[in-house]
Amino acid sequence: MRVLRPVALTLALAATTANAGLVDDIVNAIKNAATCATCQGLFVPLKVLAALGDGPFTKTFVAVCKVISPGMIDRDVCEGAVKTQAPILAHDLRSISPFGQTAEKLCDALVGLCQPPAVNAYKVPFPKPAPANPKTFVSSGKTPFQVVHFSDIHIDRQYTVGAEASCTKPICCRNYADQTGPVTNAARPYGSRNCDTPTFLAQNFLRTIGSNNKFSIFTGDVIEASVWLADRVTVQHDIEEFNRELTTIPQVPVYPALGNHESAPTNAFPRNTTTKKGASSQWVFDTVSKGWEPVIGKAAADQAARLSGSYSAIVPGTNLKILSINTVYWYKSNFWLYDSNKAFPDPNGIIGFAAQELQAAEDAGQRVWIIAHMPTNRKDALRDQTNYFDQVVQRYKHVIAGQFFGHSHQDQFAVGYSDYSRQSADTATSMAWVVPAITPRSSNPRFKVYDVDPDTYEIMDSKVYHSDVNDPSFDHEPKWELVYSARELYGPLVPGHPATASLNPAFWHRVTEAFERNQTAFELYQSLRLEGGKPMECDATCKKDTICQLRALRSESACDYSTPGLNFRREEGQNLTIHEAHTDECEGIGLSHVLKGVAEHRAEIDWDQLQAELEAIVADAEANPEPVED
Numbered sequence: 001m002r003v004l005r006p007v008a009l010t011l012a013l014a015a016t017t018a019n020a021g022l023v024d025d026i027v028n029a030i031k032n033a034a035t036c037a038t039c040q041g042l043f044v045p046l047k048v049l050a051a052l053g054d055g056p057f058t059k060t061f062v063a064v065c066k067v068i069s070p071g072m073i074d075r076d077v078c079e080g081a082v083k084t085q086a087p088i089l090a091h092d093l094r095s096i097s098p099f100g101q102t103a104e105k106l107c108d109a110l111v112g113l114c115q116p117p118a119v120n121a122y123k124v125p126f127p128k129p130a131p132a133n134p135k136t137f138v139s140s141g142k143t144p145f146q147v148v149h150f151s152d153i154h155i156d157r158q159y160t161v162g163a164e165a166s167c168t169k170p171i172c173c174r175n176y177a178d179q180t181g182p183v184t185n186a187a188r189p190y191g192s193r194n195c196d197t198p199t200f201l202a203q204n205f206l207r208t209i210g211s212n213n214k215f216s217i218f219t220g221d222v223i224e225a226s227v228w229l230a231d232r233v234t235v236q237h238d239i240e241e242f243n244r245e246l247t248t249i250p251q252v253p254v255y256p257a258l259g260n261h262e263s264a265p266t267n268a269f270p271r272n273t274t275t276k277k278g279a280s281s282q283w284v285f286d287t288v289s290k291g292w293e294p295v296i297g298k299a300a301a302d303q304a305a306r307l308s309g310s311y312s313a314i315v316p317g318t319n320l321k322i323l324s325i326n327t328v329y330w331y332k333s334n335f336w337l338y339d340s341n342k343a344f345p346d347p348n349g350i351i352g353f354a355a356q357e358l359q360a361a362e363d364a365g366q367r368v369w370i371i372a373h374m375p376t377n378r379k380d381a382l383r384d385q386t387n388y389f390d391q392v393v394q395r396y397k398h399v400i401a402g403q404f405f406g407h408s409h410q411d412q413f414a415v416g417y418s419d420y421s422r423q424s425a426d427t428a429t430s431m432a433w434v435v436p437a438i439t440p441r442s443s444n445p446r447f448k449v450y451d452v453d454p455d456t457y458e459i460m461d462s463k464v465y466h467s468d469v470n471d472p473s474f475d476h477e478p479k480w481e482l483v484y485s486a487r488e489l490y491g492p493l494v495p496g497h498p499a500t501a502s503l504n505p506a507f508w509h510r511v512t513e514a515f516e517r518n519q520t521a522f523e524l525y526q527s528l529r530l531e532g533g534k535p536m537e538c539d540a541t542c543k544k545d546t547i548c549q550l551r552a553l554r555s556e557s558a559c560d561y562s563t564p565g566l567n568f569r570r571e572e573g574q575n576l577t578i579h580e581a582h583t584d585e586c587e588g589i590g591l592s593h594v595l596k597g598v599a600e601h602r603a604e605i606d607w608d609q610l611q612a613e614l615e616a617i618v619a620d621a622e623a624n625p626e627p628v629e630d
């Protein structure tokens with residue numbers, strides 16, 4: 001003790017000295033955070049600030065909101081988002097070195113200034129080596145059965161018919177307190193652009209999942225995108241409400257997966273290794289476990305409670321196992337993932353669980369569908385974990401008949417390869433189906449119906465259905481109509497693909513080759529991604545990257561790059577919402593948007609005002625120190 005005492009004193013003195021220049025350092029660092037190196041430099045003063053407690057740290061970012069509002073973002077939206085997320089960031093910064101790899105990843109997640117580091121090599125352990133002669137599944141040509149796949153329903157329980165649908169917030173069609181003046185664009189009964197799904201539309205859709213379908217899969221995101229208001233009480237209530245609808249309205253079972261919006265704060269799922277007292281998303285897992293039990297059964301519901309919402313269930317009367325996994329521990333915008341210098345290859349054991357369940361399926365001669373929220377070929381998916389999961393997919397490629405995702409709100413697909421350095425129809429081994437959203441926020445509400453071979457459980461055809469928001473009938477009784485059949489639309493691009501063969505990975509690889517040669521076909525695909533929404537512009541570089549992304553089931557191979565600076569304000573005179581402008585940003589508005597906004601609008605910010613506010617916050621924190629509980 002006698003030895004330690006002087007050290008502690010010195011540290012306290014050093015802290016006081018640092019705080020004297022702290023505000024200058026923060027302001028300068030924010031001003032100059034334009035490169036990856038300076039972004040990590042920003043963490044040095046922010047770490048000192050975080051040591052003063054969550055309170056002053058959060059107040060600092062609220063002050064940043066003040067200087068960037070209202071030009072870039074509504075003040076309530078900014079403050080609400082910051083207040084929920086800043087304490088997590090403060091905890092992270094207290095827990096890590098500002099110069100380590102975790103900080104580098106955090107910079108990428110927060111400001112998009114660092115490209116993510118190369119994958120940290122890790123060999124996933126498997127229960128058993130791959131068999132020399134894996135069981136093959138052969139179609140006997142039986143009539144396919146139908147499965148509905150839907151996602152991102154984002155039900156807004158506060159949706160108000162007649163409220164303003166052209167507002168300045170991430171979602172509209174609510175009675176916001178600061179909404180003044182006459183309504184210019186009234187929220188429609190079954191949904192409007194810029195808004196999440198009204199209950200009417202959600203229930204109308206759930207009634208369409210009829211008895212013609214054997215079962216259905218739902219790949220997550222129940223909660224609406226008002227993330228600046230998301231609190232535990234509302235989120236839990238809304239999950240419970242949806243689970244009741246999910247288990248009572250459709251005439252067939254719906255197997256669900258957990259999305260990144262199913263928490264409060266949004267995206268925030270602490271790892272079970274966190275040192276922060278009381279930090280846990282167990283309430284989410286308990287809520288879904290209870291709500292899903294009538295469909296998935298007791299054993300699977302117990303798994304969901306124990307395994308962070310992940311479970312497996314055999315579809316009755318089939319040889320098909322549904323493996324539903326929570327991908328939010330691989331999601332860049334889950335800021336709890338940055339609270340240790342130590343790398344955890346498999347946070348909360350999701351990858352290990354998948355391997356174990358796939359092994360059991362291999363042993364039992366079953367096939368597996370992997371269902372999850374976030375596709376693994378995006379820049380918002382962490383490179384390490386998607387690489388490790390890809391190892392699992394490659395090991396069990398004979399067992400997996402398909403992977404099914406949502407999250408992007410776009411009609412997409414992706415192919416995985418046994419050898420990424422030799423991508424071809426021969427090395428194409430896994431197929432991912434990405435379904436667009438039910439929410440009409442930025443495109444027409446859509447879902448897919450798969451024709452499934454009853455022997456192989458592979459997809460013979462995928463049909464997209466939509467409800468056209470611009471059709472007058474949408475205001476009375478939304479009609480769900482066929483948009484296209486993948487086999488009809490893309491089949492002619494792959495001449496020679498047998499009619500009896502499934503739409504397998506080789507088929508889709510050949511479709512991407514057709515996109516390379518045939519601009520019309522590529523543009524057709526692009527136009528369907530956000531059907532009914534804003535057209536996507538794509539030059540030659542974008543086309544190259546888009547095709548690259550279609551040929552990847554791991555983030556490192558997807559050519560989906562981090563880009564700094566985002567303008568997240570709704571532009572005057574354009575019909576762009578925050579979400580249309582960032583259709584690829586699924587996390588909702590948050591700290592990262594605030595920091596990116598600062599980076600982009602540096603010249604317009606009143607730095608003297610910010611400096612004065614921060615001086616007051618730091619002085620107050622020093623006069624009234626608060627306890628820090630990590």
Ligand SMILES: *[C@@H]1O[C@H](CO)[C@@H](O)[C@H](O)[C@H]1NC(C)=O
Binds near residue numbers: 273306348349350
């Ligand atoms: C976290 O969860 C995984 C998977 O269930 C488990 O193996 C591990 O022991 C847990 N760690 C802690 C610290 O609870």
Ligand SMILES: *[C@@H]1O[C@H](CO)[C@@H](O)[C@H](O)[C@H]1NC(C)=O
Binds near residue numbers: 493518520521524
């Ligand atoms: C190019 O793609 C379009 C749209 O799928 C198709 O109609 C056309 O036949 C294709 N052209 C060739 C040469 O394959």
Ligand SMILES: *[C@@H]1O[C@H](CO)[C@@H](O)[C@H](O)[C@H]1NC(C)=O
Binds near residue numbers: 573574575
């Ligand atoms: C915005 O929407 C209105 C009404 O739907 C339309 O008349 C106008 O052309 C649109 N503006 C732009 C820039 O797309």
